[in-house]
Amino acid sequence: MSSIGLADFKAMWATHRQAFLDAADRVGKSGWLVLGSEVESFERELAAYWRLPFAVGVASGLDALEIAFRCEGMKPGDRVLTTPLSAFATTLAIVRVGAIPVFVDVDESGLMDLGAAERAVSSGPVPKFVVPVHLFGHAMNLASLSDFAGRHQLTVIEDCAQAIGAKSNGQPVGTASRVCATSFYPTKNLGALGDGGALLTSDETIAKHARSLRDYGQSEKYLHVEMGLNSRLDELQAALLRSVQLPMLGAQTERRLAIADRYLRELNADIVRCLPVPGSSQSVWHLFPVTTPSRDALKAHLKKADIHAAVHYPTLIPDQPAMKQVVHEVSGKLTNANRLATNELSLPIHPWLSDDDVSRVIAAVNSFEGQS
Ligand SMILES: *Cc1c(COP(=O)(O)O)cnc(C)c1O
Numbered sequence: 001m002s003s004i005g006l007a008d009f010k011a012m013w014a015t016h017r018q019a020f021l022d023a024a025d026r027v028g029k030s031g032w033l034v035l036g037s038e039v040e041s042f043e044r045e046l047a048a049y050w051r052l053p054f055a056v057g058v059a060s061g062l063d064a065l066e067i068a069f070r071c072e073g074m075k076p077g078d079r080v081l082t083t084p085l086s087a088f089a090t091t092l093a094i095v096r097v098g099a100i101p102v103f104v105d106v107d108e109s110g111l112m113d114l115g116a117a118e119r120a121v122s123s124g125p126v127p128k129f130v131v132p133v134h135l136f137g138h139a140m141n142l143a144s145l146s147d148f149a150g151r152h153q154l155t156v157i158e159d160c161a162q163a164i165g166a167k168s169n170g171q172p173v174g175t176a177s178r179v180c181a182t183s184f185y186p187t188k189n190l191g192a193l194g195d196g197g198a199l200l201t202s203d204e205t206i207a208k209h210a211r212s213l214r215d216y217g218q219s220e221k222y223l224h225v226e227m228g229l230n231s232r233l234d235e236l237q238a239a240l241l242r243s244v245q246l247p248m249l250g251a252q253t254e255r256r257l258a259i260a261d262r263y264l265r266e267l268n269a270d271i272v273r274c275l276p277v278p279g280s281s282q283s284v285w286h287l288f289p290v291t292t293p294s295r296d297a298l299k300a301h302l303k304k305a306d307i308h309a310a311v312h313y314p315t316l317i318p319d320q321p322a323m324k325q326v327v328h329e330v331s332g333k334l335t336n337a338n339r340l341a342t343n344e345l346s347l348p349i350h351p352w353l354s355d356d357d358v359s360r361v362i363a364a365v366n367s368f369e370g371q372s
Contacts, residue, residue, distance in 0.1 A: 004361060005308045007187045008352040015352075016244050020193070023243040027235045035215070035232050042238040045246055046198060050164075050172060054207035056199045057233030058214045061161045061183025064197035065093035065131075067213045067231065068157050068179045071199075071206045072129070074099050079127035079329070081120055081154070083112045084316040085337045086133040089183075090159050091317045094131065095326050102127055102329045103318050106337045109278050110289065110344070111140045113336065114148050120331035121152050130154045134163030134173045136312070136346075137189065137256070137286035138277055142168040142176040149176070157181070160200075162286040164190050165253050169280045179206050184241060189256070189286055190249050192237040252351035256285040259349050259358050263288055266362045271370050272298065275344070287312055291343040294371045298345055305364040309345050316341050 013020065027038060039057050047055040058064050074080070076098030082090060084103040094101045102124065104116040112132040121127060130149055132140050140158075149156045156176050160166075161183035163173045174180030182188075184196035199210050212219055217228025260283070264274055267290070275289040289312065292298050302309050316337050317323065318330050347361055 001306060003306045003308065004348050004353065004357050006310055006346070006348050007350050009186060011352040019244045020240055023239040024236060026243075027239045030235070033235050036235050038235040038238040038242065039233050042233075042242040042246070043198070045242050047200065049246065049249070050174065050200050052172075052174070052200045052202050054201050054204065056201075056207055056210040056214065057238060058197045058199065058210075059231040059233060060089075060195045061087075061181060061185060061188075061197040062089040062093055063214070063229060063231040064181035064183065064199050065089065065157070065159060066096050067210050067229070068177075068181045068199050069093060069097045069099070069129070069131075070213060071179055071209045072155050072157055074129055078129060079125060080129040080131055081112075081117050081127050081331075082131040083133050083135070083337075084318050084330075084334050085110055085313060085340055086135060086159065086317065087161065087313075088317060088320060089161075090131060090133055091323075091328075095328075099129070100327050100329065101317075102331055103316075103334065104331050105334045106135075106340065108336060109138055109276050110135045110336075110340055111138060111278065114144055116332055117148060124329065124331055127152075127154060129157065131157050131159060133159040133161075134166055136275070136289050137163050137166055137284040139163060139166040139168035139173045139281040139283065141278055141280045142171050142173070143280075146176045161185075161188060161197075163284055164188070165249065166284045167282040168278075170282070174200050175202075178203050179210070184237070189253065189284055190241065190245055192245070193240050194234075194237055196233050196237045196241065198233075253284050255351040256349055257283075259353060260285040260288055262358055263347065263349075263362065267365055269366050269368050272365055272368060285349055287346040288349040289344050289346050290365070291340070292345065292368075293343060295343050295345050297371045298365070298368050301368050302361075302364050305360065307348065307361055307364055309347055311344060312346050314341060
């Protein structure tokens with residue numbers, strides 16, 4: 001019996017080895033290794049996939065967020081509504097700009113609760129930005145998000161690192177913002193064989209600004225108009241992404257949906273619940289979160305069957321030790337977020353799982369009877 005994990009990079013390599021090697025060979029032969037035709041082509045193809053005019057490749061999802069924030073004029077001291085339940089990078093990018101994260105609770109799906117955000121706006125100092133996360137591959141309700149942001153003159157920047165291809169009532173995630181950010185960290189739905197990220201935008205000025213910021217803030221070679229980053233996407237990663245990973249993304253997303261569908265229909269343990277999906281979301285199931293009061297026992301139970309589940313996330317961002325060093329605010333009680341930090345477990349849902357693997361996960365979860 002083989003081990004079932006949250007990703008399977010060996011299966012990915014075994015299946016696509018030759019295509020990866022061909023792409024690498026193309027880059028090697030070209031003699032051009034950073035910011036060249038592979039990055040340009042990948043940006044065009046990714047933008048087409050997303051049905052937006054511009055994509056800008058960068059070194060990571062974290063950098064994509066920071067650059068997006070700077071393109072939208074986020075400044076030191078600005079208040080930014082965001083979620084306590086995310087990868088740490090969402091907050092880290094806000095802090096790197098010098099802005100102040102203001103954490104509001106999530107709803108029962110784990111996405112930013114706009115009711116809590118509304119209370120934060122009416123009770124605290126006025127924020128300028130809202131940075132929601134389309135967590136687990138679920139799309140937040142974009143119409144509600146735009147309405148909320150519009151009423152309070154907040155600039156929206158969506159973190160789409162877990163939700164490439166997800167839609168809210170047919171509208172792609174990322175389009176409630178002028179610029180959004182995504183990640184190509186290997187475990188993400190569109191993963192590189194290393195680090196990478198991108199900004200997506202319909203605004204040519206923002207795209208141009210982002211291209212300058214990722215490359216030391218140059219407006220032309222050796223002319224530095226502002227303090228930028230070194231956040232360039234390698235030709236090699238761009239080539240692997242565009243030749244192998246991006247063309248497969250549609251089929252792999254379908255596979256994730258089919259697995260999620262089986263989990264939703266067949267999981268039936270009394271004390272394990274699937275997290276509710278927002279009714280407006282066409283999800284891409286980056287993760288498959290369940291909740292149970294005996295989370296650690298369920299994780300151990302699965303491990304005995306050689307199934308490796310993971311917690312997203314065990315510690316809320318404002319409770320991280322590093323947050324003691326920076327100015328931040330918590331608005332209201334983080335009741336739902338705290339409950340998820342205690343109860344949530346993510347089941348394997350990657351596209352390399354066979355039908356038998358999925359059956360094994362279902363059988364293992366269904367045989368769980370609680371604290372042992
Ligand atoms: C992965 C992730 C990021 C950061 O991406 P990196 O490429 O690892 O820097 C940001 N936000 C969310 C929600 C993520 O899942």
